[in-house]
Amino acid sequence: PAARMTVLCPMQTSLFSARIIRWLAAAAALVLALAVTGCSALRLGYNQGHDLAFWWLDGYFDFDADQAPRVREALRGWFAWHRANELPGYAMLLAEARREVLEPAQAAQACRWVDTLTQRGEAGVRQALPWLADVAVSLTPAQLAHLEQRFDKANVDFREEFLQRDADARRQASFKRALDRFENIYGRFDAAQRERLAQVVAASPFDAERWFAERLQRQHDLLSTLRAMQALPAEQRTPARARQALDGVVERFARSPRDAYRDHQRELRAYNCAAFATLHNLTTPAQRQRAAAKLRGWEDDARVLMASGG
Numbered sequence: 001p002a003a004r005m006t007v008l009c010p011m012q013t014s015l016f017s018a019r020i021i022r023w024l025a026a027a028a029a030l031v032l033a034l035a036v037t038g039c040s041a042l043r044l045g046y047n048q049g050h051d052l053a054f055w056w057l058d059g060y061f062d063f064d065a066d067q068a069p070r071v072r073e074a075l076r077g078w079f080a081w082h083r084a085n086e087l088p089g090y091a092m093l094l095a096e097a098r099r100e101v102l103e104p105a106q107a108a109q110a111c112r113w114v115d116t117l118t119q120r121g122e123a124g125v126r127q128a129l130p131w132l133a134d135v136a137v138s139l140t141p142a143q144l145a146h147l148e149q150r151f152d153k154a155n156v157d158f159r160e161e162f163l164q165r166d167a168d169a170r171r172q173a174s175f176k177r178a179l180d181r182f183e184n185i186y187g188r189f190d191a192a193q194r195e196r197l198a199q200v201v202a203a204s205p206f207d208a209e210r211w212f213a214e215r216l217q218r219q220h221d222l223l224s225t226l227r228a229m230q231a232l233p234a235e236q237r238t239p240a241r242a243r244q245a246l247d248g249v250v251e252r253f254a255r256s257p258r259d260a261y262r263d264h265q266r267e268l269r270a271y272n273c274a275a276f277a278t279l280h281n282l283t284t285p286a287q288r289q290r291a292a293a294k295l296r297g298w299e300d301d302a303r304v305l306m307a308s309g310g
Helices: 027-033 042-047 047-060 067-085 087-100 109-134 143-163 169-186 189-205 208-231 241-253 261-280 283-307
Strands: none
Touching: 027 087, 042 047, 042 283, 047 189, 067 087, 067 109, 087 109, 087 283, 109 208, 109 241, 109 261, 109 283, 143 169, 143 208, 169 189, 189 261, 208 261
16 A cells, blocks of 8 residues: 555655655755645645745745745646646545555555655656746845755754664664654554564664765755856846756756665665565554545545635
């Protein structure tokens, strides 16, 4: 039934790695992250998504009086596109997941769900590229400096969450994150399930240091791309040129140009899919029924949002 079940509500990523769109430097990250918002407040959050998205982006870029209304209008357009074109697909996927969660799982099945979610996320980011490019050509050096400062602050938070100096504390934090995700779907795990989850987390090839290094590379890539665009003569700083440059950033974000990191991602993906299938197969019929009910609730939310039209 899918590692995707751990991410449908907050639109996070695969089971332990949370690898897709953690930041994508304000713009793309936010657009994807708010594609579907918090579970219990899904309908309210989605309907207010364009305002929440603007607030989040403005915190990174500090938009001026000319940029702000353009960004707000672009976000309204993006959410309208998502409501019309993506929510129907999500509703169908949720219905399929709701049926499959009642049955035993296999690793290949979990990987299929992860890949489906990844592809949909990338489609959402690419849909945003035209207006992101329009904003990119208007950014000032001060705004890029502000973006860099926000990255620095976010990186401090990342270190606190994922890079504890004590190895036992780091493992315990990883276990707690995984447990929270599973119990959000299935309900409370018993002692045996928790013990098996702890073993799975301890054996994971996930490397937070490597993930952080890749994160820094991606931040540098985006900042360098935006600064190169800002340094061009005004007549060459066109949305078409910016879109081409940002398309390259998105591609490098989705598929790292660093061979060692791509190898690590493949290893981690395979491990996570197998781990999810193992842990799902340890759940009880009652836990699977709870998961199906939760998925049904999200499916109903998606269908109500589709019908409401905003």
